[in-house]
Structure formats: C-alpha cells, structure tokens
Amino acid sequence: MDAVHSCFKDKLGQAVLPGDVFSFAVSAVEDSAVRAEKVICGPGLRRNGDEILVCKSGILRHKAPNLYWIDSQQKRYVPVKGESVIGIVTAKSGDIFKVDVGSSEQASLSYLAFEGATKRNRPNVQVGDLVYSQFIIANKDMEPELVCIDSCGRANGMGVFGADGLLFKVSLGLVRRLLVPQSEIVKDLEKIFPFEMVVGMNGRVWVKAKTVQQTLIVANLLDSCENMTAQQRQTLFKRVAEGSL
Amino acid sequence: FVEERSGVGSVLREYGSEQNLLSKPDGSASFIQGDTSVLAGVYGPAEVKVSKEIYDRATLEVVIQPKVGMASVRERAREQCVRETCEAALLSTLHPRSSFTLVLQEVHDDGSLLSCCLNAACMALMDAGLPMGRLFCGVTCAIDAESQIITDPTAQQEKESRALMTFAIDSKDCSVMMSLTKGSFSVKELQQCIAVSQKASERIFQFYRDSVQRRYSKIL
Amino acid sequence: MIDDAGGTTLVRAGSDHAHSGHCFAAALRAPVRSHRLAVAALHRLALAGPTSSHGARRNSATEGLQKRVFTATRRVKMRETPLSNCERLFLLKAIEEKKRLDGRQAYDYRNIKITFGTDYGCCTVCLGKTRVLAQVSCELVPPKDSRPTEGIMFFNLELSSMASPGFQPSRQSELLVTLNRQLERCLRNSKCIDTESLCVVSGEKVWQIRVDVHVLNHDGNLMDAASIAAISALCHFRRPDVAIQGRDITVFSPEERDPVPLSIYHMPICVSFAFFQQGTYLLVDPCEKEELVMDGLLVIAMNKHREICSVQSSGGIMLLKDQVIRCSKIASVKVSEITELINKALENDRQVRKEGGKFGFAESIPKERITALKREQAPVEMKDIEETADEIVREAEAPSEAVHSPVIVATGTGQVGEGLQNTWGLEEEDAEEEFQGGMDGKEKKKDEVMVISDSEEEEVVILKPEAQKSKSRRPKN
Numbered sequence: 035m036d037a038v039h040s041c042f043k044d045k046l047g048q049a050v051l052p053g054d055v056f057s058f059a060v061s062a063v064e065d066s067a068v069r070a071e072k073v074i075c076g077p078g079l080r081r082n083g084d085e086i087l088v089c090k091s092g093i094l095r096h097k098a099p100n101l102y103w104i105d106s107q108q109k110r111y112v113p114v115k116g117e118s119v120i121g122i123v124t125a126k127s128g129d130i131f132k133v134d135v136g137s138s139e140q141a142s143l144s145y146l147a148f149e150g151a152t153k154r155n156r157p158n159v160q161v162g163d164l165v166y167s168q169f170i171i172a173n174k175d176m177e178p179e180l181v182c183i184d185s186c187g188r189a190n191g192m193g194v195f196g197a198d199g200l201l202f203k204v205s206l207g208l209v210r211r212l213l214v215p216q217s218e219i220v221k222d223l224e225k226i227f228p229f230e231m232v233v234g235m236n237g238r239v240w241v242k243a244k245t246v247q248q249t250l251i252v253a254n255l256l257d258s259c260e261n262m263t264a265q266q267r268q269t270l271f272k273r274v275a276e277g278s279l
Numbered sequence: 280f281v282e283e284r285s286g287v288g289s290v291l292r293e294y295g296s297e298q299n300l301l302s303k304p305d306g307s308a309s310f311i312q313g314d315t316s317v318l319a320g321v322y323g324p325a326e327v328k329v330s331k332e333i334y335d336r337a338t339l340e341v342v343i344q345p346k347v348g349m350a351s352v353r354e355r356a357r358e359q360c361v362r363e364t365c366e367a368a369l370l371s372t373l374h375p376r377s378s379f380t381l382v383l384q385e386v387h388d389d390g391s392l393l394s395c396c397l398n399a400a401c402m403a404l405m406d407a408g409l410p411m412g413r414l415f416c417g418v419t420c421a422i423d424a425e426s427q428i429i430t431d432p433t434a435q436q437e438k439e440s441r442a443l444m445t446f447a448i449d450s451k452d453c454s455v456m457m458s459l460t461k462g463s464f465s466v467k468e469l470q471q472c473i474a475v476s477q478k479a480s481e482r483i484f485q486f487y488r489d490s491v492q493r494r495y496s497k498i499l
Numbered sequence: 500m501i502d503d504a505g506g507t508t509l510v511r512a513g514s515d516h517a518h519s520g521h522c523f524a525a526a527l528r529a530p531v532r533s534h535r536l537a538v539a540a541l542h543r544l545a546l547a548g549p550t551s552s553h554g555a556r557r558n559s560a561t562e563g564l565q566k567r568v569f570t571a572t573r574r575v576k577m578r579e580t581p582l583s584n585c586e587r588l589f590l591l592k593a594i595e596e597k598k599r600l601d602g603r604q605a606y607d608y609r610n611i612k613i614t615f616g617t618d619y620g621c622c623t624v625c626l627g628k629t630r631v632l633a634q635v636s637c638e639l640v641p642p643k644d645s646r647p648t649e650g651i652m653f654f655n656l657e658l659s660s661m662a663s664p665g666f667q668p669s670r671q672s673e674l675l676v677t678l679n680r681q682l683e684r685c686l687r688n689s690k691c692i693d694t695e696s697l698c699v700v701s702g703e704k705v706w707q708i709r710v711d712v713h714v715l716n717h718d719g720n721l722m723d724a725a726s727i728a729a730i731s732a733l734c735h736f737r738r739p740d741v742a743i744q745g746r747d748i749t750v751f752s753p754e755e756r757d758p759v760p761l762s763i764y765h766m767p768i769c770v771s772f773a774f775f776q777q778g779t780y781l782l783v784d785p786c787e788k789e790e791l792v793m794d795g796l797l798v799i800a801m802n803k804h805r806e807i808c809s810v811q812s813s814g815g816i817m818l819l820k821d822q823v824i825r826c827s828k829i830a831s832v833k834v835s836e837i838t839e840l841i842n843k844a845l846e847n848d849r850q851v852r853k854e855g856g857k858f859g860f861a862e863s864i865p866k867e868r869i870t871a872l873k874r875e876q877a878p879v880e881m882k883d884i885e886e887t888a889d890e891i892v893r894e895a896e897a898p899s900e901a902v903h904s905p906v907i908v909a910t911g912t913g914q915v916g917e918g919l920q921n922t923w924g925l926e927e928e929d930a931e932e933e934f935q936g937g938m939d940g941k942e943k944k945k946d947e948v949m950v951i952s953d954s955e956e957e958e959v960v961i962l963k964p965e966a967q968k969s970k971s972r973r974p975k976n
Binding site for chain 2: 089
C-alpha cells in the first residue's frame with residue numbers, strides 16, 4: 035500500500051505539469067497478503083496502463099484514503115453528471131428548453147422536469163431567465179441534459195430564480211472554494227452585511243443584497259479574492275466593512 | 280569529413296512569460312524571447328460548426344496573425360506546424376464534437392518567431408486547462424557562415440545564417456515532435472542541432488514548472 | 500428626420516448589435532474652430548427633444564424592439580454568452596441609481612495604460628481590460644492621380660479572434676465596418692497628419708503610412724482604445740530619412756541617419772458616450788455589459804484645442820440639443836486628460852531610449868504578479884553535443900538506396916487489394932507485357948521514373964519504401 039502512496043507523497047501539495055507520470059513498480063513477488071490497491075483518480079489524472087498521467091497543470095491534492103486529484107484554475111466549464119449549475123434559457127422549442135451553461139454544447143431541459151409540472155400545467159419559464167438545475171446526463175458523447183427536480187420529485191431549491199440581483203462569472207477554482215462546507219470566504223463575507231447567494235459549478239454566481247450598492251460591493255469582492263491569500267482577503271474585507279458602516 | 284567546431288557562443292536570450300492576462304479567452308499567455316514577443320489566446324472546448332465537427336475528437340484551429348498586413352502563405356505554413364504539434368500533445372478525444380481555437384498574435388518579431396509561437400501556445404493551453412498528454416516547447420537553431428551553431432537567433436543572425444531550423448521538443452522523452460528547416464546542412468549538423476535543442480528545452484521546461492509553481496503559490 | 504414609424508423598423512434581421520440599425524454620421528470636413536459654430540452644427544444633427552405624446556408610444560416600441568433584438572442577437576452570435584433578463588434589469592436599475600458595475604462615476608474613464616514596443620510605431624493600449632495593439636509602417640509608393648503631391652494614409656483595424664468568442668474571421672461584421680469607418684473619419688478627415696510632408700518626388704514617389712490596429716481583448720469601448728492606440732503609434736513612429744538630388748532618391752537606413760518623426764498637427768481622440776432609457780442617463784466609456792444594454796452610442800472625436808473632428812451617433816435614439824452639448828464639454832475635459840497621458844508616455848519612452856536603458860514590451864511585464872515570470876539570458880551547454888550527435892548518426896540505419904526508375908502510381912489511379920500484387924489474372928499478363936516493353940526501352944535512362952497514370956504528361960518522383968524492394972516491380976492498374 036505504501037508503494038502506491040509514496041509515489042504520490044513527494045509531489046503532494048506541489049505544482050505538477052501535464053506529462054508528469056506516476057508509475058507504480060509492480061513487484062514481481064507474489065505475495066498473497068498484498069491485496070489489490072484501488073486508487074481513485076479525480077479530475078486532472080488519467081490512467082495509462084500501469085501509470086497515472088497528469089493531464090492538467092495544478093496542485094496535487096489527496097483525500098484519505100485513496101482519492102487523488104489535481105486542483106487547477108480554469109475558466110471554461112465541462113459538464114459533469116450530478117453538478118448543479120446556473121443556466122440561462124436561450125430557446126423554447128417544443129417540449130424542451132435550450133439552456134446555456136457555458137460549455138461547448140447547450141444543455142436541454144425538459145419542461146416536465148420541474149416540480150409540479152404536468153402536460154397541462156407548464157412551468158413559467160421565459161427566454162433569458164436564470165435556472166438553477168443539475169445535470170442528469172453529462173458525458174462527452176451525448177448532449178447534456180438538465181433537470182430541476184431531485185430524485186424524489188421535489189424542487190429542493192432548484193428552478194427559475196433571480197428576479198433581482200446580479201449574475202457574474204468567476205473562475206472554477208473560486209467556485210469550488212466557495213462551495214466547501216465551511217467556506218472561509220463566505221464566512222468572512224457574511225460578517226460585512228447579509229446577502230443571498232446562488233453558486234453554480236459552472237463559474238456563475240448570483241448575489242442579491244438589500245441595496246444595489248451592497249450587491250455591487252459583494253460582487254466586486256468575490257471577483258477580487260481570486261488571487262489573494264487568506265490574510266490579504268481578511269484585511270480587504272475588514273477595510274470594506276469599516277468603510278460601509 | 281569532420282569539422283572542428285567549438286560549442287561556445289550559444290545562449291538562450293532572456294525570456295519571460297505572463298499567463299491569464301486577457302479576460303475574455305479561456306486561456307491566454309504572452310511569451311517573450313529577447314525582443315521577440317507573441318501573445319496567445321485559447322478558447323475551448325467550445326461550440327463547433329457542424330461542417331467542421333469531428334465525431335470522436337475535438338477540432339483544433341490555429342490562427343497566426345502578423346502585425347502588419349494580411350495573413351499570407353508564410354503564416355499558413357507556421358499555423359500548420361503549430362497545429363500538428365498541438366494535436367499531438369492535446370488529448371482531443373476527451374472532447375468530441377467541440378472546437379479548440381488557438382489564436383497567436385505576433386507582437387514583435389526579432390528572430391525565432393516560430394519557436395516563440397510554440398512556447399506561447401503551450402503556456403496558453405496550460406492556462407486554459409485543456410487536457411494535455413505532454414508539454415512541448417520550441418527551439419530555433421541557426422548555422423552561421425563559420426558553421427557555428429547559434430540557438431535562439433535574432434533577426435540579424437537569422438539573415439546571415441546558412442541554415443535555420445526550428446524544432447518542437449516534447450517533455451516526456453525530449454523527442455522531436457515537429458521540425459521546420461530552411462537552408463543546407465549536413466546530417467551531422469542536423470543531429471548536433473537536435474541535441475542542442477534538447478538541452479535547451481530542458482531549461483524551458485524547468486521555466487514552465489517554475490511559472491506554474493509561482494502561479495499557484497498563493498493557494499498552496 | 501426620424502419618426503416613430505421609422506423607429507420600429509430599426510431592427511434588421513441578423514444584425515450584430517442590439518442597438519445598431521440606424522446610423523447617421525456627421526463628418527465635419529475640417530476641425531471646427533469656435534465652440535459656437537460647433538453648437539450650430541450639432542443643432543442641425545440633434546433632433547428636437549421628445550414630447551410627452553411620443554413617450555408612451557416609444558416605450559412599447561422599445562420593448563418590442565428589445566425582445567425582437569434579443570432573438571436576432573441570439574440567432575447570429577451563437578458563441579457568445581447570452582445576456583440574461585436579470586442582468587439587464589439589474590444594470591438598468593443600477594444606472595438609474597448612478598452606480599456602475601466597477602464602482603466608477605458616470606463620467607469616469609477606466610485605467611488607461613500605454614506602452615511602446617522596441618521598434619518605432621508600435622503601441623499597446625489597455626483601457627481597463629480592453630487591450631489594443633497598433634503598429635505603424637511606411638513604404639514608398641506612387642501617389643494617387645488626383646493628389647500627386649500628397650502622401651497616402653491607410654488604416655486597417657482588425658478584430659482578432661482572441662478578443663471575443665463572437666469575433667469570427669469573416670469580414671462582413673458590422674461592428675468591424677463601423678470601427679474602421681470611424682477610425683478613418685477621425686484620423687484622415689481631420690487632417691491631423693501633414694500629408695504634404697510625406698511627398699518625396701511629386702507625382703512619382705510618396706510615403707504611404709499604414710496603421711494596423713489589432714483588438715486583442717474586448718471589454719467594451721473598442722473605439723476609444725483604438726483611436727488612442729492609433730494616434731500614440733503615429734506620434735511614436737519615425738520614418739526613414741530621405742535625401743533627394745535631382746531625380747535620385749536615397750533612403751537612409753536607421754543606422755546611417757536617424758529616422759524622422761511624422762509631422763502631426765493635432766491629436767484627435769474619440770470619446771464614447773452610452774445612452775440609456777431613451778437618453779435620460781449617459782455613461783462615458785461603457786464596458787462590455789453596459790454596451791449590451793445601452794440604447795444608443797454617441798462618439799465624439801476631439802483634440803485638446805477643443806476642436807471637434809467628427810461626431811457619430813448610432814442606435815437611433817433621439818438626443819436633446821443640450822445633451823449633445825454637455826457631451827462635447829465632457830469630451831473636451833477627457834480628451835485633454837488623455838492627451839496629457841499620451842504625451843507623458845511618449846516622453847518616458849524618449850527618455851529611456853536616450854539613456855540607453857531597456858525598452859519595449861519585455862520591460863513592461865509586471866514582475867510582481869504571480870502570473871508572470873522572467874529568466875535572464877542563459878548559455879546552453881554544448882559540451883557533449885558532438886559525441887551525442889555522432890553516436891546517433893552512427894547508430895541510425897543507412898538511408899534506403901535510391902531506386903533507379905521506381906514505379907509509382909500517380910493520383911487518379913488506384914491499387915486493388917493489399918500489397919502490391921495484382922491478382923487480376925489476365926490483366927496482369929497483359930500489363931506485364933506492356934510494361935516489360937516499356938521498361939526495356941526506358942532502362943537505358945537510369946533515373947527515369949515510371950509513372951502509372953492515365954495521363955501521359957505527369958512526371959512524379961516518389962521515394963520507394965524499403966518493403967517494396969523485396970517484391971518485384973509489378974505495374975498496378
């Protein structure tokens with residue numbers, strides 16, 4: 035077991051480049067006590083026979099017991115099944131809506147995939163509306179499909195939203211940092227003033243605060259904490275909080 | 280027959296790069312070698328026209344824009360070289376029926392333009408997060424009238440050389456991915472230039488690694 | 500005159516812009532000296548203000564316009580992210596409260612950064628995130644017949660595909676034509692460059708000055724950035740010195756004699772104003788999101804002597820006379836600030852070049868950013884080169900021998916089956932006989948190549964791969 039993890043250990047937390055290879059010396063000794071290892075490769079790592087190939091530049095991360103992935107900064111979104119995104123409705127054609135999620139293809143959203151929607155009772159969705167939905171089909175060979183209900187048939191926060199408020203785009207890395215369960219950025223922001231926020235995994239963030247000015251402040255702060263260390267961010271937020279009071 | 284050749288006088292000019300400097304493209308990088316400077320922008324994976332889509336891989340389009348005048352045959356030839364190198368390096372089967380667009384803008388040409396384009400392209404592709412199987416870099420060698428090998432020649436040196444070669448070297452096993460040569464030279468000189476380029480490419484790959492390390496230093 | 504009926508037909512299907520459609524450009528041929536004359540001229544352009552009876556009708560017309568325009572935009576610009584209703588409403592609401600997305604005031608410009616390159620005439624302008632590159636070049640050409648004593652100015656603005664996903668290499672884009680026309684109008688018709696001084700031999704040789712502007716990143720207000728880049732590049736440019744002796748023209752290279760700057764009378768700069776809610780609110784230097792929701796655009800080209808060089812209004816909104824005059828006053832303030840900025844940048848560059856310091860884009864890489872890195876000049880190790888190369892050459896296989904008179908199949912003919920053996924029986928013998936005869940005749944010429952094709956004229960030389968050597972040379976149909 036250690037043979038596998040030791041290959042990764044010295045590069046853990048360091049920047050790796052595409053083309054870096056982690057190869058595991060498969061020992062010739064037939065030891066029945068050694069069980070087959072399972073290493074889960076996350077985004078940015080690909081299996082290439084007996085080796086693991088890095089295909090994106092970023093930092094190698096590890097989560098016990100055997101999950102490894104590359105943490106990279108990217109702007110373009112690639113649909114993944116199960117992720118919740120903010121989409122913009124671009125067309126209504128027949129029974130489906132065409133939704134732009136910022137990927138290479140527009141996703142389709144059936145009008146029946148809303149809570150309480152039937153053939154007679156169509157949901158009230160206009161072209162240009164924002165929808166928060168999740169992918170039910172998302173692979174490289176098929177057109178992605180979205181739904182606004184979960185497996186029990188309830189909306190669970192998904193659907194059309196955002197009559198007021200501001201939508202803006204950030205990088206995917208920042209979005210992941212915002213969605214971490216106890217996100218520090220969100221906690222720091224909450225201390226300044228209350229606001230509503232919807233975060234889509236495709237890099238789109240929607241914010242709404244009490245006034246237009248506060249909404250703009252929140253949006254600009256989120257934009258700027260892309261490349262800041264935690265300390266710089268806290269000093270900036272503190273300065274803004276004092277300024278707005 | 281063997282010629283006496285001394286290997287001194289071969290330097291890589293001062294080089295530098297900046298990533299993510301444009302807000303609209305998915306990935307962008309500028310690469311500077313001495314006075315030669317190229318700006319690269321990448322979009323992808325994005326929508327592709329039905330007439331151009333390939334069912335099992337991504338379509339890669341490369342556009343090189345000169346600073347003055349319209350693009351001519353020379354730019355098309357360079358685009359072909361860059362495209363072949365990028366297609367060998369990218370894992371385009373992960374995004375079928377999409378398009379990767381790479382746009383290279385020549386900002387200043389003081390020799391070694393094609394290798395500068397290749398380096399800028401590689402950094403931009405890395406910045407955009409496109410899946411790559413290997414990295415590549417470009418090195419230009421010139422053989423001057425005294426049969427000395429000069430790496431990374433300036434425009435003046437290129438004009439006075441009797442042979443000019445550009446190689447794209449890959450990062451996995453330092454092999455040659457693409458070569459474009461002009462002029463006359465012997466087989467031995469060719470192999471020597473390839474060996475020189477491989478040595479120089481190690482330095483450039485180390486530079487890529489340092490850049491990425493520095494870029495992610497605030498999140499570490 | 501525009502009436503409301505004309506207003507609703509403003510949208511053409513397939514138009515690129517949400518607001519373009521009716522463009523009326525007033526190009527004043529020469530810079531207008533006094534401000535009062537300018538006012539009179541502008542009064543002719545600006546229409547009488549809207550009356551209340553028109554207001555209500557126009558509101559519904561605009562809404563219908565917007566909805567139709569949204570669908571038209573969507574159909575054409577497939578690759579750009581569409582603007583959602585929520586963004587549009589929020590932007591308009593924010594503008595009503597006099598707030599802009601990046602915290603600017605209504606009349607503020609974004610940060611302008613001007614850098615010059617290594618050779619003369621190369622300039623990059625960053626207006627906020629919008630980035631534009633301009634290059635000036637010159638060559639000697641025969642003059643136009645109608646103007647034998649004047650030089651020629653040629654402007655070319657290109658929207659690079661990297662500037663925005665919506666910019667495709669096709670040449671028919673309306674935005675491209677608009678920008679090119681406005682740039683020409685601003686720089687050529689205002690006579691800011693003394694074209695008479697570009698004449699070398701009257702009627703035979705004049706300088707043609709070519710300005711190429713490349714848009715590298717589109718974050719709104721391309722026109723202003725392009726005009727600043729163009730005029731800075733023209734001020735920075737030096738043309739080769741020329742000596743005329745009778746009919747002999749000697750052009751000196753930069754090493755022989757210092758190049759000469761162009762003679763520039765004044766520096767016209769475009770200032771853009773975006774209008775919202777039928778002209779009620781105006782913003783200077785709109786960013787990209789603001790451009791998507793604006794109703795109309797007014798571009799005023801002016802120089803620091805308060806002379807108006809050109810005015811263009813697009814979008815079909817109706818402006819009040821004093822709105823236009825207010826814009827021209829704002830423009831004169833902005834233009835003098837920007838002109839000072841350009842002069843300071845030119846002065847800095849001149850200083851650095853005089854002192855022999857490093858200049859050019861290489862120096863303008865911001866060293867303190869984590870996304871940028873530089874390395875000094877470094878020697879390349881060449882010690883083991885010869886040995887490695889010799890080894891490779893020795894170990895390589897010997898190249899395949901040149902095959903005399905190779906037989907190849909030219910395009911237009913095909914091979915049947917795998918390998919080179921023809922299995923068609925009868926035809927094989929016939930063909931063999933034919934070719935045996937042919938080969939005998941041709942064997943005398945050693946390097947003759949035998950081509951199997953329908954045409955008798957083709958001569959193609961192809962190197963035969965190694966594997967073929969073992970098989971006999973059989974002609975294939």
